[in-house]
């Protein structure tokens with residue numbers, strides 16, 4: 430599968446690396462420094478590459494949106510037309526200083542995203558755990574040489590163990 434990563438920070442960088450190591454073709458995009466994207470791609474292996482958001486979106490089977498809520502409109506504009514695309518996201522509708530939810534009292538971030546990109550299929554996974562879970566899970570994956578994983582499996586595994 431070809432997966433474009435829109436936002437390659439803590440979440441996008443780690444999830445994209447897991448996707449690439451699981452055998453998917455991944456394009457990391459949308460960082461303020463291209464060197465960071467190149468470092469991520471090198472680290473994630475031969476299936477990982479670097480591109481612009483538009484390049485990440487082009488021909489992608491699925492896209493991961495992983496930016497702060499304040500950057501959503503910008504990265505979606507750079508990605509171009511996403512009609513018909515499958516979009517996963519961990520982006521939460523938080524205020525600029527991350528102190529409170531901007532959306533979530535009468536509607537949801539997922540509904541706001543769906544309204545921004547009509548005709549796409551959005552999958553906002555239940556991301557309620559911090560990014561350090563992914564770091565530890567990826568270490569487990571490498572240790573056990575496992576080739577496949579899923580959000581549901583990850584959640585279940587992480588629930589069984591304390592974080593620290």
Ligand SMILES: NC(=O)c1ccc[n+]([C@@H]2O[C@H](COP(=O)([O-])OP(=O)(O)OC[C@H]3O[C@@H](n4cnc5c(N)ncnc54)[C@H](OP(=O)(O)O)[C@@H]3O)[C@@H](O)[C@H]2O)c1
Pocket residue numbers: 436437438439440441459460461462465495496497498500519520521522523556557558559560561
């Ligand atoms: N971290 C967590 O544990 C966690 C858990 C659940 C959900 N989330 C949600 O997931 C989303 C992404 O979180 P994250 O922790 O991965 O964020 P992050 O580490 O800050 O990554 C955001 C990405 O957007 C990029 N970006 C490009 N232009 C930017 C600009 N002008 N200002 C700021 N960033 C810019 C960043 O670039 P650089 O590479 O240059 O920084 C980075 O690659 C957020 O909505 C967050 O609420 C996070």
